[in-house]
Amino acid sequence: GENVEQHPSTLSVQEGDSAVIKCTYSDSASNYFPWYKQELGKGPQLIIDIRSNVGEKKDQRIAVTLNKTAKHFSLHITETQPEDSAVYFCAASSYSSASKIIFGSGTRLSIRP
Amino acid sequence: NAGVTQTPKFRILKIGQSMTLQCTQDMNHNYMYWYRQDPGMGLKLIYYSVGAGITDKGEVPNGYNVSRSTTEDFPLRLELAAPSQTSVYFCASTIGAEQPQHFGDGTRLSIL
Numbered sequence: 001g002e003n004v005e006q007h008p009s010t011l012s013v014q015e016g017d018s019a020v021i022k023c024t025y026s027d028s029a030s031n032y033f034p035w036y037k038q039e040l041g042k043g044p045q046l047i048i049d050i051r052s053n054v055g056e057k058k059d060q061r062i063a064v065t066l067n068k069t070a071k072h073f074s075l076h077i078t079e080t081q082p083e084d085s086a087v088y089f090c091a092a093s094s095y096s097s098a099s100k101i102i103f104g105s106g107t108r109l110s111i112r113p
Numbered sequence: 114n115a116g117v118t119q120t121p122k123f124r125i126l127k128i129g130q131s132m133t134l135q136c137t138q139d140m141n142h143n144y145m146y147w148y149r150q151d152p153g154m155g156l157k158l159i160y161y162s163v164g165a166g167i168t169d170k171g172e173v174p175n176g177y178n179v180s181r182s183t184t185e186d187f188p189l190r191l192e193l194a195a196p197s198q199t200s201v202y203f204c205a206s207t208i209g210a211e212q213p214q215h216f217g218d219g220t221r222l223s224i225l
Contacts, residue, residue, distance in 0.1 A: 034214075043216030043218045101146075103157075104155055106155050
C-alpha cells in the first residue's frame with residue numbers, strides 16, 4: 001500500500017526566514033497531494049494541495065512543488081510569521097482509493113521571534 | 114454551516130466499557146472518514162464510507178465498528194475499550210475523490 005515519509009519531524013526557523021518540509025510517497029498511482037496545518041487542540045486544516053498534472057502551485061507565502069519522477073513533493077513557507085507555528089502534515093491519495101488519504105508523520109514547525 | 118461536528122470533545126472510559134463517538138456533517142458530503150492520532154504521530158485511517166449504507170475498513174479497524182444510515186452521520190463504536198485505544202479521534206468528510214477533506218476538532222479519549 002501507499003506509504004508517505006515526511007522530514008524533518010521538527011523544524012525551528014527565525015521569524016522572516018523560509019521553512020521547507022519534504023515528503024516522499026511510494027504509490028506511483030497517487031495523483032493528489034494535500035498539505036494540512038494542525039494547531040493545538042484543533043483538527044487538521046487544508047492549506048494547499050497539488051495534483052499530479054501540475055509541478056508547482058503557489059498561494060501567497062505558501063508554495064508546493066511536485067516531482068512525479070522522484071515521487072517527492074515539498075512545502076515552502078516564505079517570510080515566516082509566529083502564526084505559522086503548528087504541525088504540518090503532507091498526504092497522498094489516488095482516485096482509485098476512494099479518496100483515502102495516507103498521511104505523513106508530521107512536522108512540528110516553531111517560529112523563533 | 115457548522116462543517117464537521119464531533120461529540121463528545123473529551124471522554125474517560127474504563128477498560129471493557131463501550132461508547133459511541135458521534136460525527137455529523139452538514140455539507141452533503143458522500144465521503145466520510147474516521148482517523149485516530151496518537152501523540153506525535155500522523156493520522157491512521159480506521160474506517161471510511163463512500164455513501165449511506167456503505168462502509169469499509171481502513172488501516173487500523175480492529176476494535177471498532179461503524180455505521181452509515183444517513184449522509185450526515187457516521188458514528189464510530191468502541192465495544193470493549195482497551196488502553197491501546199487511548200487516542201485523539203478525528204472525523205472528516207469530502208465531496209469526492211481528490212478533494213480536500215474537512216476535519217472536525219476531534220474527540221480526546223482516555224481508557225484507564
